[in-house]
Amino acid sequence: MTQYRAVFDAEVTFSNGGGLQAQGFRVDLPGPEVDDDELGRLFLTSLDLLLADSVTVHDVRIVEEPHKGTRGGPSDPRNR
16 A cells, blocks of 8 residues: 655744744655645644644645654554
């Protein structure tokens, strides 16, 4: 079975102030089709970020690549 990951840049703002930027971040995907909202949720979950107010993803590329076990992703054992 083919597995997919997203490679992307992201910007997060927090409700208590501050922000975070990521470049070239990768997360496991359930399939090749994912929208920015789902990708943002996977990103926040993978880092266990609390108090996130907003997340913006850009420069998204979907690649065929084995899953690495992204927290909250399709291969996370806690989802089974």
